[in-house]
Amino acid sequence: MTLLLVENLAKGFGGVCAVDNVSFRLEAGELLAMIGPNGAGKSTCFNMVNGQLRPDAGRVLLDGKNIVGLPPHDIWRMGVGRTFQIAATFGSMTAVENVQMALISREGLLYRMWRRADRHAREEAMSLLERVGMADQAERPCGILAYGDVKRIELAIALANRPKVLLMDEPTAGMAPKERIALMALTRDLAHENGIGVLFTEHSMDVVFGYADKLIVLARGKMIAEGDRDSVRDNPRVREVYFGAGKTAGLHA
Amino acid sequence: MSAAGLLVQLLNGLADASSLFLLSAGLSLIFGVSRIVNFAHGSLYMLGAYVAYSILERIGGTPLGFWGSVLLAALAVGAIGAMIEIVVLRRIYRTPELFQLLATFAVSLIVKDAVLAIWGIEDLLGPRAPGLAGAISILGRRLPQYDAMLILIGVVVLAGLHLLLTRTRWGVLLRAATQDRDMVGALGVNQALLMTSVFCLGAFLAGLGGALQLPREPANAGIDITAIGDAFVVVVVGGLGSIPGAFLAAVLIAEIKALCIALGTIALPFGLTIAFPKFTLVAEFVVMAVVLVLRPWGLLGKPQAAAVSAGPPETPLAPAGRAQKWLASAVFVALLLLPLLAGGNSYAIVLAIDIFVGVLFATSLHFIMGPGGMHSFGHAAYFGLGAYASALLLKAAGLPMPVALLLSPLGGGLGALLFGWFCVRLSGVYLAMLTLAFGQIVWSIVLQWDDLTGGSNGIIGVWPSAWLASKTTYFYLALVVCAACVLAIRRILFSPFGFALRATRDSSLRSEAIGIDVRRIQWIAFIVAGAFCGLAGGLFAFSKGSISPETISVSRSIDGLVMVLLGGVQSLAGPVIGAASFLVLQDQVARDFEYWRAALGVLILILVLAFPGGLVGALRFRLRRA
Incomplete structure (x- = not known):
């Protein structure tokens, strides 16, 4: 069965059609890149898949179950992890506490009022931080970490629930080139090892063409192309959107 | 109840709506631009009433004198508002909203004691407006002429504000600042002047509202709190920052109250009765609760961007260290011994x-x-x-x-x-x-x-x-x-x-x-x-x-x-x-000390302006630097 199936998704904001009839599928272990110019509707798509926005039309099937209309916290419990375009972590907690928070939530212990939270599942949290290369910063507050580091903490948080699907909105924005490659290589390894389907948006073409198994291209809310790297690279409509009509320059991998 | 009676009751409600609108419009205006919820707005309203009383005593005998006094009082309150902006608020635009509220609350404490010191604790009832002391007959019922005048003034002020905001350069700047103050500043507009003028206008409106209310209700040193409560409700129901919203909300609330009075006590089956007039005290708050649940940004308000907290991020929670535990235990033991030291009934x-x-x-x-x-x-x-x-x-x-x-x-x-x-x-x-x-x-x-x-x-x-x-x-x-x-x-x-x-x-x-x-x-x-x-x-x-x-x-x-806040919210x-x-x-x-309220106000201002982290925050800062 397809892991994530999105059918005819649509959303308008007061007359502007932000996402119009978008459909795609994501298989386990696959990295699917969603690209397109600013305002193409990428983040809106993400927000509809994880429940932050309610679509006007369309279905989102996770393992065959329609998840449209569920709140984000329920969708997370069903196995959809997410990182944000502008990284969102808990600034008043240390890196390791941020991950522990997600683990506490996974175990369903959120309403316990007596046991110390900072002692809960510390080893597991540390090993997740280890996995994203942040173990040495575990005790530093997230509010003062460098932005690239916060993005990696976000990944560790998203992984805490052993997700089936990972939604990553511009995972490498604000990172140095070397860091980007490292983070994407890590993401690919995680996806392959654990059979996680990764849907990500990205403006860096190096990242997109280096790591995506498949691509979908949005422009003004509509899907204009989908396929593997080569077919998207050679697609004339994609070239038109990115470079304007009449140009012959190619996309570099 | 007859149709005529109901009509007059509703017209009465409109007069009340007018004074509610005058009271609230300034608050909404100020919030729209500065994002400050001005707790001292009720105090400005109260000042309007008192200042008008003093001027009316001298020159209020003629129609010209009466309306001149009302205008003079409003202008005086406008000047006081500008002064408050320059002395206090200008310093705290970048602090968290809670501190802004607290600072304006401190101002209201100081104003209250000033009013008590100048005008005393007695209720002061103003004279009736010369020439408008009679009543208009509507279908055999009587509507006070002054109420009719108030309805008119409310509509005129609404129209005037609308023209000011949409047709003048100042209004355009104001609306721009409502959307993005920094951008307006980047375009070379003198922000400080703009803010002061907005506060001045907002305070003027509050003063006008207070002065106009004087012939209907006596001035006393408690009206600041009731006024600010009413104004908050109107502004929140209408949508923070929306002038037409404030008008709509004022009419809605005043008319619901008027209806409650008109309905009187109604007998229900099984010998139960509902006393609708009693409902007037909570009517506005019920309206507000309902509106906020259905439309969280008020009737005509727009969703607010999340407030930008200017404070530094909080540090992670640290369990008490050895020294802290010792200190807490020592305080506890000292308290246990207190009755022995101080005497049991001291x-x-x-x-x-x-x-x-x-x-x-x-x-x-x-x-x-x-x-x-x-x-x-x-x-x-x-x-x-x-x-x-x-x-x-x-x-x-x-x-x-x-x-x-x-x-x-x-x-x-x-x-x-x-x-x-x-x-x-x-x-x-x-x-x-x-x-x-x-x-x-x-x-x-x-x-x-x-x-x-x-x-x-x-x-x-x-x-x-x-x-x-x-x-x-x-x-x-x-x-x-x-x-x-x-x-x-x-x-x-x-x-x-x-x-x-x-x-x-x-x-x-x-x-x-x-x-x-x-x-x-x-x-x-x-x-x-x-x-x-x-x-x-x-x-x-x-x-x-x-x-x-x-x-x-x-x-x-x-x-x-x-x-x-005195202790410090982050600790x-x-x-x-x-x-x-x-x-x-x-x-x-x-x-x-007779004027302890004012003293408390000054203390809060010092706290907010000098120690925004509270006592514990200031202490920690000291310790860290030492």
């Missing part, structure tokens, strides 16, 4: 009991305000519910006193269960205003439900059981309860639930994305805080022997805020230290 013991009650009250408020990030302006409601619950369980239900005290958290907790459900649907200023509204609703229900609560007389004879009756024993009871509760609240903050609560405050987006049901966590936090606060109320009731609606007043809610020890210092200070100052 004044120090009475004050200490008040402090224990205050500490628990402030700590429960801090729980939702600090770690929860939800600013409650009506925390006295849960305090009062706890106090009344235990008093009624003792007197009406005949339960033994210890049981009544033990059940007091139920009173506060159940109140928070109900109100919290609504409150967690909102955030920021809207949440604060809704908590204020619920506080007022509880207050007026308690005030009016004579049969159960004893109305304004309250309940007397709420004494502890014989074995707890001596002040010394009660002191130990209060000490142990307070210490145990503060430790329990602290424990909860270090628990998974406490972490989840801070998570919802730090980032509700991230919280939802890791499976945290933000609203439910916040709701439960409300209930927990309400329960602890109710216990504080129960302790209070039995320590005083009597309670009255004053237990639930707005000023108690504000005292709680001051305690928390767990903050509310404890804040409450203790506030109560000692209030006790010292109030005893010897």
